[in-house]
Amino acid sequence: MVDASLIPDGTYGVTVEKVLDSAHVTVGLVGGLEATLTAGPSVHFDQVKPAAHIKITVLKGKVLAFTQ
Numbered sequence: 001m002v003d004a005s006l007i008p009d010g011t012y013g014v015t016v017e018k019v020l021d022s023a024h025v026t027v028g029l030v031g032g033l034e035a036t037l038t039a040g041p042s043v044h045f046d047q048v049k050p051a052a053h054i055k056i057t058v059l060k061g062k063v064l065a066f067t068q
């Protein structure tokens with residue numbers, strides 16, 4: 001498990017492993033790593049399902065945007 005604050009700012013393709021609640025999601029990263037990410041102020045993971053492939057934009061360990 002990788003601490004989300006250690007993920008460099010940028011945009012990444014990830015696979016959703018578990019939706020913990022509307023503000024937290026566990027994802028699989030490239031290389032087999034996992035991280036639990038926290039939603040930024042205007043992001044909600046309510047519509048995300050496990051096994052979905054999404055593109056996320058991370059800034060300082062928080063997800064500022066995502067697309068399915």
